[in-house]
Amino acid sequence: MPINQKSWIINHYAKDELKGTELELVDRPVPDLAKNQVLIKTLMLSLDPSNRLWLSEEEDYLPQLQIGDVMRGLVIGRVEQSRHSRFKVGDHLHSLQSWQQYAVVDGKSLTPENGTIHFTPHPDIPLDAYVSALGLTGWTAYIGLKHIGQVQAKDNILVSGAAGATGLMACQIGKAINAKVVGIAGGSEKCHSLETIFNLDGTIDYKNCDNLSQAMACAFPEGIDIFFDNVGGAMLDAALENMAIGGRIVVSGSISQYQQLGDKTRLYGVQNTHMLVTKRLKMQGYLILDYLNEIEQILPEMERWLLEGKIQYRNTEVIGIENAQQAMSQLFSGGNIGKLVIKVS
Structure with a gap:
């Protein structure tokens, strides 16, 4: 189990255009795994316009992040260790987590109602499709x-x-x-x-x-x-x-x-x-x-469309979690085509 990890924490709230100083990259310990908890390794971090909302002091649809909190983000993750009966090592999750390399989470919270989809990647589809076209x-x-x-x-x-x-x-x-x-x-x-x-x-x-x-x-x-x-x-x-x-x-x-x-x-x-x-x-x-409970029915049709060539995907990929804050500005400058993704590991 890793001892330390890189995490982006909120340094100050965003006002007007992003300044690139809203977040601070820090080293933090990875907590020990307790009973019924799961260790998730972040493979890919999705950058989305909602990130700007979450950095604001304005009320939105999720609880307000506080100064010093780890930045919220959507990730594709893989279970590295598990002390919960529903999850095994190697399971893939699409989950609302944080801008960090690992997350230790109570297994009971990893549900669609809380922003997590447990999925099995199709053997003929690259994993990065699940952060964009199939995400x-x-x-x-x-x-x-x-x-x-x-x-x-x-x-x-x-x-x-x-x-x-x-x-x-x-x-x-x-x-x-x-x-x-x-x-x-x-x-x-x-x-x-x-x-x-x-x-x-x-x-x-x-x-x-x-x-x-x-x-x-x-x-x-x-x-x-x-x-x-x-x-x-x-x-x-x-x-x-x-x-x-x-x-x-x-x-x-x-x-x-x-x-x-x-x-x-x-x-x-x-x-x-x-x-x-x-x-x-x-x-x-x-x-x-509000619709994550329906993804289990939607995903097979979308996978079929992708395999048939009816839909394609294009990601703008940035390597390294340390580049996440700088990359976020591309969302508002039009610098990306398709999904803007941080490849963490």
């Missing part, structure tokens, strides 16, 4: 489109943040269901990849677009049936103008606003909410943590 981002896209958006074949789907982890999966799941999918992304390189590698029906390059609403109208002259939104702000306003009657807006995230948290004067005020009434729209936010 939280893939599940989020699946639930958002199929459960919240009630997607149907031939629907017109617009996805914001389409080159990001969740957006990329929403695009591909839409295509797998035989819908028309157009993605919004920043820059010609990302847009080209979305159309040529991931076979989207079209893209909108928001960085080189003078009028987002007009671009959406050109892409969907009959209106948007589903807007899968990861960005919020002005993109949401433009989409509201272009929704079809009875359309559905799936609110997966609002990354354009996260770095303004704590300063309401800088938050974007959506102006077109009256169109929810006039167009008879449905708009719903959701958290994948």
Whole structure:
């Protein structure tokens, strides 16, 4: 059993844009294993926009982290030692844990209700697929489109943040269901990849677009049936103008606003909410943590799609837990395509 490990602890809360000083890397002892506890080795650490929320003093959907706490994070881990009857050495877990190399956890807490999925990797699928396409981002896209958006074949789907982890999966799941999918992304390189590698029906390059609403109208002259939104702000306003009657807006995230948290004067005020009434729209936010009990039924279908080539995944991989804080800024600069992952071991 390891004696010490590297851990990222909270040094101060984030205000406005990330400064790269919010966390501090420290050496900490690995606790001894008590009865009914499990030692989890972190293999991969997922970097997500929610990390910015958890570094804020603003209230969110999980208990507030305190100064000095280990940073919260989603990990792919492997059981290294176990004193709990439900877990054996070598078991794989997708779990809400921390930014550190190891975690000693009570086995009874490792449940879907507490953010943990116990899974067996498919022998023909690389493990890193389970941190992206077959992990939280893939599940989020699946639930958002199929459960919240009630997607149907031939629907017109617009996805914001389409080159990001969740957006990329929403695009591909839409295509797998035989819908028309157009993605919004920043820059010609990302847009080209979305159309040529991931076979989207079209893209909108928001960085080189003078009028987002007009671009959406050109892409969907009959209106948007589903807007899968990861960005919020002005993109949401433009989409509201272009929704079809009875359309559905799936609110997966609002990354354009996260770095303004704590300063309401800088938050974007959506102006077109009256169109929810006039167009008879449905708009719903959701958290994948509320649906983890369904993953056991969802995962086999998604594994099949991956093996059949209907969905692909692309990770931006950073080596070493010591680089996690620096890498996090890529989430907000657009420096990554697909899932941003720290390979810990």
